[in-house]
Amino acid sequence: xxxxxxxxSILIIISFSVLVSCSNDSVSGKKKIIEEPAKDVNExxxxxxxxxxSGDFIxxxxxxxxxxxxxxxxxxxxxxIIDIRNNDDYMDGHIDGAVxxxxxxxxxxxxxxxxxxxxEKVIIAGYSGQTASYYTSLLHLLGYGNVYxxxxxxxxxxxxxxxxxxxxxxxxxxxxxxxxxxxxKGGKASLPILNTGKxxxxxxxxxxxxxxxxxxxxSGYIKIDKLIKEQDKYYIVSYWPATxxxxxxLAGSINYLPKESLAIDKSLATLPTDKPIVLYCYSGxxxxxxxxxxxxxxxxxxxxxxxxNSFMNGKMKxxxxxxxxxxxxxxxxxxxxxxxxxxxxxTEKENSKTDSLKVSSKKED
Numbered sequence: 001x002x003x004x005x006x007x008x009s010i011l012i013i014i015s016f017s018v019l020v021s022c023s024n025d026s027v028s029g030k031k032k033i034i035e036e037p038a039k040d041v042n043e044x045x046x047x048x049x050x051x052x053x054s055g056d057f058i059x060x061x062x063x064x065x066x067x068x069x070x071x072x073x074x075x076x077x078x079x080x081i082i083d084i085r086n087n088d089d090y091m092d093g094h095i096d097g098a099v100x101x102x103x104x105x106x107x108x109x110x111x112x113x114x115x116x117x118x119x120e121k122v123i124i125a126g127y128s129g130q131t132a133s134y135y136t137s138l139l140h141l142l143g144y145g146n147v148y149x150x151x152x153x154x155x156x157x158x159x160x161x162x163x164x165x166x167x168x169x170x171x172x173x174x175x176x177x178x179x180x181x182x183x184x185k186g187g188k189a190s191l192p193i194l195n196t197g198k199x200x201x202x203x204x205x206x207x208x209x210x211x212x213x214x215x216x217x218x219s220g221y222i223k224i225d226k227l228i229k230e231q232d233k234y235y236i237v238s239y240w241p242a243t244x245x246x247x248x249x250l251a252g253s254i255n256y257l258p259k260e261s262l263a264i265d266k267s268l269a270t271l272p273t274d275k276p277i278v279l280y281c282y283s284g285x286x287x288x289x290x291x292x293x294x295x296x297x298x299x300x301x302x303x304x305x306x307x308x309n310s311f312m313n314g315k316m317k318x319x320x321x322x323x324x325x326x327x328x329x330x331x332x333x334x335x336x337x338x339x340x341x342x343x344x345x346x347t348e349k350e351n352s353k354t355d356s357l358k359v360s361s362k363k364e365d
Contacts, residue, residue: 107138
């Protein structure tokens with residue numbers, strides 16, 4: 001009898017243990033499903049909603065934030081200048097006060113060291129303005145609204161810097177094969193699918209910006225000869241006013257109006273998600289901003305390096321758009337050799353700001 005009671009007791013304990021175990025597995029399983037937000041979140045829609053609520057910078061009149069060398073020269077001391085060229089070229093000569101930061105370090109530098117709010121403007125200076133524009137766009141998407149790209153790059157600053165980055169890449173080689181025929185936009189399609197695993201618009205934005213920045217500018221541009229050779233492979237966007245489009249454009253290219261066409265309530269959804277997109281403008285600066293933006297959204301987008309200057313520079317000089325002309329665009333501002341330590345530069349600015357506050361306080365007293 002005692003053996004039977006013992007057996008029944010053991011059986012009850014085992015049954016209860018199995019029941020509890022199954023219950024815990026069930027709860028654990030539900031928690032795992034809840035912890036996988038991407039299954040129930042349309043990240044593209046969340047990201048677009050966040051962009052719209054943040055002002056949709058890429059489709060505003062402020063875009064692109066490009067600054068001329070003369071403005072920088074007239075405001076030295078007010079601006080934080082970040083030189084993204086390689087260290088050897090920076091050491092040979094840079095803008096007075098500029099700090100040298102690689103593009104790989106740029107976002108982290110802005111977040112942890114730069115204190116961009118202490119400056120009227122933050123200037124990104126590269127070789128030709130192409131890379132700087134690309135990364136300036138990414139910084140704007142992260143909320144840094146006072147960042148500007150130096151137009152034409154460091155070539156525009158001084159005659160001592162070789163203009164070959166521009167000079168060797170401007171031509172008229174395809175100016176004779178332009179079309180005036182108008183091509184329709186594609187039909188509306190779904191937005192690209194994003195899988196960052198984030199559940200907020202800003203979280204998705206940050207993850208995508210970091211990914212595009214990590215991939216680098218080389219992943220976001222194309223040169224004119226490659227484009228012409230493989231023209232049918234691409235959805236080509238002529239990103240300039242309709243009047244200019246009518247004067248002549250690359251064969252098969254489709255006109256999208258700057259600062260408005262790529263809004264979600266306009267023509268963004270007409271861009272293909274199954275075909276690479278190439279955008280071109282006058283200088284490549286503007287479409288570098290746009291290509292970075294589209295890549296953050298998940299499109300396979302590229303800016304045409306050096307823009308229309310790479311294939312119809314002569315026609316640009318007739319007044320159609322921004323033509324690179326070394327006689328007009330290259331200045332003779334001084335270069336400073338050697339290195340400026342980042343910490344020292346930022347510290348000096350902090351001290352200067354503190355001193356000015358003290359003076360202001362004394363005046364108020």
